[in-house]
Amino acid sequence: MSLYEPSVRSSTWSLISRRVSQRFTTLEGWREIGLGVFTMGHNIRMFSIRHQFDPESFRKEEFTFTTPRDAPPVPSIASIEKYQDSAGGTIGKAPYHVFTYGEKWPLVLIVGAAAIFPGLTATIYLPALDRIARDFNVSLETINLTVTSFLLVQGIAPLFWGPLSDTLGRRSVLVYSFLIYVASSLTLSFSPNLPVLFVFRSLQGVAIASTISVGCAVIQDISPPPERDHYYSFYWGAKSSSLVLAPIIGGLFSNFLSFRSIFVFLFGMSVAVFIFILLFLPETLRSVAGNGTLPLAGMDRPLIWRLKVFGKPAHEKEELLPGVRPKLALRKFVEPFRPLKEKDIIVSLVFSGVIFAIWMVVTVSTVGLFKETFGLNEAFLGLVFLPNALGTIVGSTVIGNILAQDFQTACSAYKAAHSLPPSAVVSRHPLPADFPLEHTRLVRLPGLTVIFVIALSFYGFTLYYPSLYSLGGWIVLPLLLQFLISVMAHAICGIHQTLILDLWPTDSSAAGALSNLSRCVLAGVGVAVVQKMLDWIEVAPTFLALAMAVMVLVPLPVVQWYWGGDWRRARDARASADAVEQLEKV
Numbered sequence: 001m002s003l004y005e006p007s008v009r010s011s012t013w014s015l016i017s018r019r020v021s022q023r024f025t026t027l028e029g030w031r032e033i034g035l036g037v038f039t040m041g042h043n044i045r046m047f048s049i050r051h052q053f054d055p056e057s058f059r060k061e062e063f064t065f066t067t068p069r070d071a072p073p074v075p076s077i078a079s080i081e082k083y084q085d086s087a088g089g090t091i092g093k094a095p096y097h098v099f100t101y102g103e104k105w106p107l108v109l110i111v112g113a114a115a116i117f118p119g120l121t122a123t124i125y126l127p128a129l130d131r132i133a134r135d136f137n138v139s140l141e142t143i144n145l146t147v148t149s150f151l152l153v154q155g156i157a158p159l160f161w162g163p164l165s166d167t168l169g170r171r172s173v174l175v176y177s178f179l180i181y182v183a184s185s186l187t188l189s190f191s192p193n194l195p196v197l198f199v200f201r202s203l204q205g206v207a208i209a210s211t212i213s214v215g216c217a218v219i220q221d222i223s224p225p226p227e228r229d230h231y232y233s234f235y236w237g238a239k240s241s242s243l244v245l246a247p248i249i250g251g252l253f254s255n256f257l258s259f260r261s262i263f264v265f266l267f268g269m270s271v272a273v274f275i276f277i278l279l280f281l282p283e284t285l286r287s288v289a290g291n292g293t294l295p296l297a298g299m300d301r302p303l304i305w306r307l308k309v310f311g312k313p314a315h316e317k318e319e320l321l322p323g324v325r326p327k328l329a330l331r332k333f334v335e336p337f338r339p340l341k342e343k344d345i346i347v348s349l350v351f352s353g354v355i356f357a358i359w360m361v362v363t364v365s366t367v368g369l370f371k372e373t374f375g376l377n378e379a380f381l382g383l384v385f386l387p388n389a390l391g392t393i394v395g396s397t398v399i400g401n402i403l404a405q406d407f408q409t410a411c412s413a414y415k416a417a418h419s420l421p422p423s424a425v426v427s428r429h430p431l432p433a434d435f436p437l438e439h440t441r442l443v444r445l446p447g448l449t450v451i452f453v454i455a456l457s458f459y460g461f462t463l464y465y466p467s468l469y470s471l472g473g474w475i476v477l478p479l480l481l482q483f484l485i486s487v488m489a490h491a492i493c494g495i496h497q498t499l500i501l502d503l504w505p506t507d508s509s510a511a512g513a514l515s516n517l518s519r520c521v522l523a524g525v526g527v528a529v530v531q532k533m534l535d536w537i538e539v540a541p542t543f544l545a546l547a548m549a550v551m552v553l554v555p556l557p558v559v560q561w562y563w564g565g566d567w568r569r570a571r572d573a574r575a576s577a578d579a580v581e582q583l584e585k586v
Contacts, residue, residue, distance in 0.1 A: 096224040098292040104222050108231045110281050111215035112238035113273050114174060117181070117208045119242035121266065122150065123389070124250035125201075127382040128259040129367045135259065136194050140368050141531035146198050147364055148524040150205040155520025157209035158513045163332035165214050170221065171283040172299055173210050178274040181207035185270055188263035204266075212239070213509065221284035222292070240396075243389040251382020279304050287326055336510040336517075344438075344560055344567045345503055345511075351556045352496035353518040358456065358546050359489035360523035361530045362482060363388055368531065369539060373463050374475055387479045391486025399491040402444060403498050410440040429505040433572055438564035441499040445492065445557055452488035453547045455481045460543030493519070503568060 097104070125147075133143045165173040184203040191197045219231045253261040283289050283300035296305075339345045363385070370376050370384050411426040414435055431437055462478040463469060469478075497515055504511040533542045 094291055094293075096291060097222045099222055104231070106280060107218060107222060107282075107284070108234060110273070110276050111174075111211075111218045112235050113276065114178070114211040115215045115235060115239040116242040117211055117266075117270065117273075118154070119239060120246045120269075121204055121208055122154075122246075123243055123385065124246040124262055124266070126364065126367060126385065127247055127251035127378050128254035128262060129364075130371055130381075131254045131378055132197070132259045136197075138194060139531075141535075142194070144364060144527050144531055146201050148528040149198060149202045151360070151520045151524035151527065153202050153205040154209050155517040155524070157206045158213055158516055159333065159336055161210035162213050162336075162509055162513055163328065165210065165217055166285070166332070167326055167328040169283045169285045169288055169300060170214050170218050171277070171281050171302075173214055174277050174281065175274075175299070177207045177210040178270060178277060182267065182270045182274055185263050185267035189260050189267055191260055191263070213513075218281075218284050221286055221289070240393045243392055244386065247382040247385035247389065249382070251378045251380070251385075254382075255378035278302070335507060336513045338507075339500070339504045339511055339514055342503070342567065342571060344564045345500055345514075347556045347560045347564075348496040348500050348503075349515060349518040351553055352493045352515070353522040354549065354553055355452070355489050355492045356519040357522035357526040358550070359486060361526040361546065362456075362459070362485055362543075364527045365530050365534065366482070368534070369463055370475075370478075373469050384475075384479060387483040388486045391483040392490050395487035395490030396494055398487075399444075399494040403441065403495065406440055406443065410436060428502070430572065431502070433569050436565070437502055437568065438499070438560055441495055441502065442557055442561055445495055448488050448491050448495075449550065449554065449557075451484060452492065453550050455484040455488065456550070457544050457547040459485065460540040464538065464540035 099107075129143050129147075130140060133140045136143075161173060161177065181204060184200045184207060187200045188197065188204070191200075215235060216232075219228055219235060223231055249265065250262050253259075253265060280302050282302050282305070283296055288294070288300060289296060366384060366388070367381055370381060376384065412422070414420075414426055414432070415422065415424055426432065426435065459478060459481040462474070462481065468474060497512075500511050500515055501508050530542070533545075537545070
């Protein structure tokens with residue numbers, strides 16, 4: 001929109017005299033940017049800018065120019081969306097990625113196979129906890145510390161793997177992390193003592209923590225947003241399948257062989273995926289590979305491309321210069337902690353982290369409780385994890401669809417309230433300041449929390465009275481409650497995860513890493529103390545106390561419901577002020 005259009009000129013210059021003295025950081029002044037008018041003290045400046053200004057994009061934007069026809073080609077990584085001919089001229093819009101639909105699927109299959117390992121590694125181990133405690137002649141509480149260490153490194157490691165994948169590359173990080181995982185699994189297949197188990201189990205967690213973020217990054221590298229849904233559906237489906245199958249496999253191995261056979265199985269699986277990564281997965285980091293046309297060399301090239309029988313891939317352009325990796329800066333490791341200064345984000349992190357920790361406590365304590373109460377062996381212990389795993393999948397999937405519908409409903413109501421046409425699109429990044437984001441996301445939370453608290457309160461009592469759990473078929477009741485607890489827990493966590501991403505849209509990877517850290521740390525603490533609680537106050541009071549802990553924290557989302565919008569608008573105002581400072585420096 002130009003300032004010199006009549007409709008703009010008449011509505012703008014008539015207001016200048018009384019707006020000159022307004023602070024630039026007011027919401028009214030910020031809207032003036034959309035018209036190209038800036039009031040700074042007693043000066044008026046006009047700029048030709050986008051309709052909406054994004055300071056993060058402004059900082060990152062690089063400007064590229066068409067190369068003269070008589071000049072040698074000098075490709076720009078930042079302008080990879082522009083296709084250059086052999087003479088160096090820009091001749092049109094290039095595809096987002098040159099790989100065909102059929103060529104992208106093998107890459108998605110590889111990262112999907114890698115994505116099963118976090119869930120597989122975490123849950124295949126659980127049915128064997130009691131067997132491991134007996135083999136090493138230690139208490140179940142001591143063995144639970146290996147779960148705690150695994151959770152802690154799962155929360156911390158992504159803070160390092162994320163920046164590394166954005167500099168070293170996706171392929172390099174997967175290769176190095178699987179190399180560590182393979183070596184750790186091989187060592188664990190012997191496991192001569194508890195310290196070895198403790199250390200190398202933690203290394204497994206460090207290594208495999210990279211796969212989820214790297215897998216998502218590969219899909220984003222090779223596919224534009226409209227195409228990603230198909231790949232993401234398969235990707236998350238592969239990840240979820242491990243939650244169902246892993247406990248069954250672990251229970252069978254532990255019961256009929258030994259707990260070490262679990263790590264032999266993980267070793268074999270990881271070697272197979274590692275070979276596929278080496279052979280077929282090219283580097284996809286767009287600063288290195290661009291849209292697939294930039295030539296790859298060294299570690300970035302899959303081994304299959306080096307075989308003479310296959311030759312070089314046809315989509316590589318020899319006349320283009322290789323990509324350049326961005327420098328690894330310390331700032332990249334600090335950025336995930338920036339959201340911690342925001343009150344609304346801390347509220348979501350704490351509440352969702354406690355809910356996740358309680359779900360993990362229910363999951364890990366299943367082995368000892370069901371073995372003692374119902375006398376199950378490891379094979380059947382693997383089966384009792386099925387309701388919990390299915391609840392995880394159902395809760396995560398259903399709440400995603402509900403949140404999407406709620407947001408569309410809120411957008412329709414917002415457009416109607418502001419007399420906007422139905423075809424208008426409400427921008428999500430940034431959202432309008434008066435959009436009821438917190439109410440839209442949290443409206444389902446009260447009902448889910450009530451069901452979660454009720455199921456958790458009764459769960460302990462179903463395993464407390466011998467006269468009840470000795471009845472035939474009684475085991476179905478605590479398993480049904482586990483299913484409900486799992487569904488509600490992951491639905492609540494999904495709500496807060498989505499809200500956190502909405503509140504911090506400028507760096508979704510940082511928000512996701514911080515959310516993962518808070519959940520894993522709180523879950524690790526919970527797993528470390530649950531067995532002691534069960535020994536001290538027994539099962540019914542333990543889970544009743546955990547339910548009461550949730551009730552104590554209920555005021556947190558209530559506070560966010562009423563004051564979260566004010567906090568968000570204050571943050572937007574600060575961002576507006578920062579944007580002004582940047583413009584004044586230009």
